[in-house]
Amino acid sequence: MTITITAFDRSPDGGKGLARDTRVRWALEEVGQPYEVRLVSFGAMKEPAHLALHPFGQIPTYEEGDLGLFETGAIVFHIAEHHAGLLPDDANARARAITWIFAALSTVEPPILELMTARIFEGDKPWTAQRMPLVLDRVRDRLGQLSARLGDADWLDGAFSAGDLMMVSVLLRLRASGLLDEYPNLSAYVARGEARPAYKRAFDAQLAVNKPPAG
Amino acid sequence: MTITITAFDRSPDGGKGLARDTRVRWALEEVGQPYEVRLVSFGAMKEPAHLALHPFGQIPTYEEGDLGLFETGAIVFHIAEHHAGLLPDDANARARAITWIFAALSTVEPPILELMTARIFEGDKPWTAQRMPLVLDRVRDRLGQLSARLGDADWLDGAFSAGDLMMVSVLLRLRASGLLDEYPNLSAYVARGEARPAYKRAFDAQLAVNKPPAG
Numbered sequence: 001m002t003i004t005i006t007a008f009d010r011s012p013d014g015g016k017g018l019a020r021d022t023r024v025r026w027a028l029e030e031v032g033q034p035y036e037v038r039l040v041s042f043g044a045m046k047e048p049a050h051l052a053l054h055p056f057g058q059i060p061t062y063e064e065g066d067l068g069l070f071e072t073g074a075i076v077f078h079i080a081e082h083h084a085g086l087l088p089d090d091a092n093a094r095a096r097a098i099t100w101i102f103a104a105l106s107t108v109e110p111p112i113l114e115l116m117t118a119r120i121f122e123g124d125k126p127w128t129a130q131r132m133p134l135v136l137d138r139v140r141d142r143l144g145q146l147s148a149r150l151g152d153a154d155w156l157d158g159a160f161s162a163g164d165l166m167m168v169s170v171l172l173r174l175r176a177s178g179l180l181d182e183y184p185n186l187s188a189y190v191a192r193g194e195a196r197p198a199y200k201r202a203f204d205a206q207l208a209v210n211k212p213p214a215g
Numbered sequence: 216m217t218i219t220i221t222a223f224d225r226s227p228d229g230g231k232g233l234a235r236d237t238r239v240r241w242a243l244e245e246v247g248q249p250y251e252v253r254l255v256s257f258g259a260m261k262e263p264a265h266l267a268l269h270p271f272g273q274i275p276t277y278e279e280g281d282l283g284l285f286e287t288g289a290i291v292f293h294i295a296e297h298h299a300g301l302l303p304d305d306a307n308a309r310a311r312a313i314t315w316i317f318a319a320l321s322t323v324e325p326p327i328l329e330l331m332t333a334r335i336f337e338g339d340k341p342w343t344a345q346r347m348p349l350v351l352d353r354v355r356d357r358l359g360q361l362s363a364r365l366g367d368a369d370w371l372d373g374a375f376s377a378g379d380l381m382m383v384s385v386l387l388r389l390r391a392s393g394l395l396d397e398y399p400n401l402s403a404y405v406a407r408g409e410a411r412p413a414y415k416r417a418f419d420a421q422l423a424v425n426k427p428p429a430g
Binding site: 099 | 292
């Protein structure tokens, strides 16, 4: 059955790969599943047809036959559960890899999104300069803990898994901030993720949408 | 094998059931699995023994034989995957229920946690009064979308699932704010969750720790 995902018709990041469809593209590339992409405008995301598929009016979504899913974590998990390559076979190792998917989304990403919100949506507010150190400290708390856990390992728990895919994707949001550079092992971890051929294919595919070649 | 979870030795909410161990207790009660609880102090949560189990120094954790997990979403999912009662049998319905676990944690809870942060950790800051309407609007955006999706259904997608367990748990954080009252169908949804015998048992169990009987 054909897999169809949705993506922004024009990503707010201009093709830096930070829109969440990149995470789903990466997962599909890791497991070798072809997919189609339906581009959605900001206006269309808030209209009934898209809201029927995604109640919060966002991308990505995932359609395969009569299954429709939303929520990046759920989609990546679904792909990992149904195709080999993103979750270990051993039951305990599998449960721990799933734990890292949740940890990336529920524990590490929220303070990073708060930082994005403070910079982008509250960047012009009178309180933002004074408040920023608090926001940055919350991100550093999480990065410090993650850095301590990762140590000098290549990946969070044995072989590369969907948990690493999600954690690297979350940390990539910090590239422009310079914060990652404070944690050399996390910078190297993110670089290992970006170096994977599947990531490169996913990145290039989203870039092709967001920066059409001149001509 | 014995299941052991961790919980605060004294919950910051004084027993209102908002600490995340309540979510895990609820899941275990729904599937009828007995469990033991190891209480952890705030100090001990940041020490090596606990950090080995939970790299971010929080509760709950989950131990069963040689498996150790952290991250509430992952633990609830693990319980739901290994015991009947929290995920539908039909493959597509199961994938959708998992989607709601992620939606609760990744899309609905973050703005609610931002509200808690603004009230509790930034409550004494000079910017908080001026900033609060923005924070509240972000919560209302999500509640409005969730309310529209739920409509007059009892649960988010067919029968009660782990997705509802997590969404009700997330929404319960808003009880004191009065925001839930703006969405009668969400208030009723939360009340249906709280009325479940398994929830009541979980709530009472955490209350017993946090408010020891006089005498």
